[in-house]
Amino acid sequence: MTPTKKALAYAVLIGLSVVFLIPFVWTVSTSLKETQDVFKFPPQWIPHPAHWENFPKAWSALPFNRWVLNTIFVAVSCTIGAVVSGSLVAYGFSRFQFKGRNVMFFTMLATMMLPSQVTQIPTFMIWRQLGAIDTFYPLIVPALFGGGAFNIFLMRQFFLTIPREFDEAAMLDGAGFFRIWWKILLPLSAPVITTVAVLTFLGQWDDFAGPLIYLNSPENLTVSVGLRMFMDSYGTDENLLMAASLIHIAPMIILFFCAQKYFMKGINLSGLGGR
Amino acid sequence: MKTRRRLIDRPAFWGFLFTTPWLIGFLVFTAGPMLTSLYLSFTKYDLNTMQFVGTKNYHKLLFDDPIFLKSLRVTVTYALFAVPLGVTGSLGLALLLNLKLRGQRFFRTFFYLPAIVPSVASAVLWMWIFNSDYGLLNYALGIFGIGGVEWLSDEKYALSAIILMSLWGIGGSRMIIFLAGLQGISDTYYEAARLDGASVWQQFRYVTVPQLSPVIFFNVILGVIGSFQVFNSVYVMTNGGPNNATLTYALNLFRNAFEYFKFGKASAMAWILFVILLVITGIQFWTSKRWVHYEGEARS
Numbered sequence: 001m002t003p004t005k006k007a008l009a010y011a012v013l014i015g016l017s018v019v020f021l022i023p024f025v026w027t028v029s030t031s032l033k034e035t036q037d038v039f040k041f042p043p044q045w046i047p048h049p050a051h052w053e054n055f056p057k058a059w060s061a062l063p064f065n066r067w068v069l070n071t072i073f074v075a076v077s078c079t080i081g082a083v084v085s086g087s088l089v090a091y092g093f094s095r096f097q098f099k100g101r102n103v104m105f106f107t108m109l110a111t112m113m114l115p116s117q118v119t120q121i122p123t124f125m126i127w128r129q130l131g132a133i134d135t136f137y138p139l140i141v142p143a144l145f146g147g148g149a150f151n152i153f154l155m156r157q158f159f160l161t162i163p164r165e166f167d168e169a170a171m172l173d174g175a176g177f178f179r180i181w182w183k184i185l186l187p188l189s190a191p192v193i194t195t196v197a198v199l200t201f202l203g204q205w206d207d208f209a210g211p212l213i214y215l216n217s218p219e220n221l222t223v224s225v226g227l228r229m230f231m232d233s234y235g236t237d238e239n240l241l242m243a244a245s246l247i248h249i250a251p252m253i254i255l256f257f258c259a260q261k262y263f264m265k266g267i268n269l270s271g272l273g274g275r
Numbered sequence: 276m277k278t279r280r281r282l283i284d285r286p287a288f289w290g291f292l293f294t295t296p297w298l299i300g301f302l303v304f305t306a307g308p309m310l311t312s313l314y315l316s317f318t319k320y321d322l323n324t325m326q327f328v329g330t331k332n333y334h335k336l337l338f339d340d341p342i343f344l345k346s347l348r349v350t351v352t353y354a355l356f357a358v359p360l361g362v363t364g365s366l367g368l369a370l371l372l373n374l375k376l377r378g379q380r381f382f383r384t385f386f387y388l389p390a391i392v393p394s395v396a397s398a399v400l401w402m403w404i405f406n407s408d409y410g411l412l413n414y415a416l417g418i419f420g421i422g423g424v425e426w427l428s429d430e431k432y433a434l435s436a437i438i439l440m441s442l443w444g445i446g447g448s449r450m451i452i453f454l455a456g457l458q459g460i461s462d463t464y465y466e467a468a469r470l471d472g473a474s475v476w477q478q479f480r481y482v483t484v485p486q487l488s489p490v491i492f493f494n495v496i497l498g499v500i501g502s503f504q505v506f507n508s509v510y511v512m513t514n515g516g517p518n519n520a521t522l523t524y525a526l527n528l529f530r531n532a533f534e535y536f537k538f539g540k541a542s543a544m545a546w547i548l549f550v551i552l553l554v555i556t557g558i559q560f561w562t563s564k565r566w567v568h569y570e571g572e573a574r575s
Contacts, residue, residue, distance in 0.1 A: 001374070009374055016368070017385040020446060024388070026411050027400045039409050089297040096290020104294060111305055115504055115552060117528055117545040121315065121538050122308035128322075145300020152297060177289045206393040208507045213533055224395040228511055231399055238403055248396040256391050260384070 027249075031055070031242035038238045051239070058243040061234065066219055067226040068247070070136070074222060075204035077140045082147020082200045083193055089146045090155035091181045095167065112149045116209075124213060138214045139207070143200070151196045158192035159185055194262035198255065205252060223248050316543035321536045332543035343544070345519050346527035349434060353523065354502040356438050362494050364445040369453035370483075383454075390447025398511035401440045402427065405512075427513055430520040437508055437521055449494050456490035457483070485568040492567045496559055500552055524548060 001009070025045070030038060032050040059065070093105055127138040146152050162185060170180050186193065211222045221229065230244045256263070282288050316333070319326045336343045372383050389397070404411045405426035413423025426436040464482045473481065484491075506525040509515060515522035515530075528548070532541035 001376075006376065009371070009376060013371055013376075013382045016371070017382055020385055020389055020443070022411070023400060023404060023443065026404065030403065041409055042414060043409070043411070085296045088293045092290045092293030096286055096293070098287035098290040101290065101294070104298065107301070108297060111301070113500060113552065113556065114305065114309075115500070115545065115548050117504070117525065117541075118312055118549050119305055119308035121532055121542055121545070122311035123304060124533075125311070125322075125538075126303075126308075142300065142304050144296070145304065146297035177286075177293075181293075202391060206395075208395050208510075209529070212510075224393060227395050227399060231511070238406075238409075241399060242403065245396040245399045248393050252391045252393060253388070256388070 027242045027245060030238055031240075031246055033239045035237065035239060054239050054243040055247075058230070058234075058240040059247065061240065062226060062230050063219060064223070064226065064244070064247060067221050067223045070220065071205060071222040071224075074136050074139050075201045077136075078143035078147070078204045079197050079200045081140065081144040082151055083197055085144055086147040086151045086196060087155050087186060087189070087193070088181065089152050090159055091177075091185060093152070094156045094159035095164070108149045108152065120213075127214065133214060134216045134220055135214075136220075139204075139210050143204075147196065147200055151200065154196060155189065155192055158189050162188050191262045194259055198259045198263050201255065202252060312542045312545060315539055316546050318539040320538040322538065325539075328539065332540050333547070336540070336543055336547065342519065342522070343527065346522045346524050349520070349522055350503055350505070350524040352434060353438060353505060354499055357441050357502050358495065358498040360438070360442060361445050361449070362491065362498055364442060365447075365450040365494070366453050366487075366491070368446055368450045369457055370479075372450075372454055373457045386446030386450060388446075389443045392444075394507040395511055397440070397443070398508045401436075401443075401508075402512050405436050428517055430517050433513055433517060433520045437505070437512070440508060440512075441505075449498070452490060452494065453487070456487050460486045488567040489569060492559070492563050496556055499555055499559075503548060503552060 026043075029043075029045055029047060031054055032052065033044075033047040033054075034051050037044060037047060093101065123138070123142075127133060130137075132138055166184050166188070167180050170184050175183065206224065207222070208224045208228075211225045212228075215221050215225060218229070227244055227248050231241060234240050234244075317327060317329055319328050319332075368386050372379050372386070392400075407413060407423060407425045407428070410423075410426070412426065416423055424432050426432050460483065464486065465478055468478045468482050504525045505523045506529060509521045509523050509526050510529070513521045515526050524544075528541055528544045531537045531544065
């Protein structure tokens, strides 16, 4: 590449980075302002002094404590459930021959195209019959059956790349199928397990329609629905509202940076990466 | 003669056993509800009384429900803009990130970050950006001497605002999948093209696009399916308004089900949505034969 082209490429990359990052800067800046400075025009980018007390103020205005714990509980349960059950299912699909396997596998892939609205109402009726409205069961239980087609697919693709000789060697040493899954496949699959775990956790943290349909009492809400409620009550206090949004955003950013190394690799393994 | 082995000694039994969690979940949470919802779509049902009404729900929706048709129009308009812009945008970013330059790791992270922002938080912060008096967008337009508009409360601009906001997330998994696809294209193709004197544009047109076409196809299909299900952003930002300008299909369906308790009608809407998506996806598969290039085919 010629130096001019290189400079041009950097200019575009940096320009785009600014465009993508500016909403974050704007949010953080607003969240640290005094109420009267929020509505100054043109806006002031660096608030001085920074009003850090907006965060505890937003946090305690509504029961964010409780909401964060609820969301963590739901998300962690789903993540563990999806990884354990999904990896078992992926093990079944990737290592065994049995009647109906291919039909099942393609049916599973086809469910990815099904809009969730088709199953939403009857599923709601089931949970209502079971008296589980306003509990976490409707949010957690469905994740315990493999954690969704995409997750199973990702893990199966990864398992296929692990040489079968490992399984066979373990079997000669007297290991059963469960042991092979636990002692051989799972430890060798860290990138894909991390990816599935992060994707599931992100998905649950982000989920809005589920909690909106199933949860009612204020103390049972998750952060996403709670933030919506916060917006209704404090919609004009933009500084507090932005602080509350950051409470919702920050854990995801931290999680992303912790898992980034594995995570990007894992998405690449989705089977499309190498084609 | 082979001796009959006990069930527990057969690998096939274990294979099936391991996949049963998915099978049970599929029967209870997918297949069963699908059939139930198909039946419900022929009824009038409000959680208390159920009455079979035949095809009345479908008939009314398609021929005598201006709100439904409006929501369909809004969603198609959204898809017609958000999918092409989103797919070309994320491909563009991937092409930039695929240039051999230092520091790409950082740019990739910067582009990706918006995609992990939870959708409700994203909606809340974009409402503030779109604020007509103190928002960032009108301020930025003002710097270039362009007068601001009422992004979310003017019928003419509200849907554009929602589309614009969706583009903030083009650096997400879609871009990563493109990037992986680009990195999977062998350099030998480009070398051959350069030997033949191909320009950068010709290399893109005759090497990158055909080689990447399965990935483009995949992203377009998922993009269309996703754009027919936009819900969180419009529920939070505009609640479908002003004057139903942002009433998406999914929001209208949700309202009928969980606000008006018209479960029969909402089920019919869900099945119409499903059929629409099946038809669109079918058409895409059918036309894909002309432009999607698979490695195996070329060799044979």
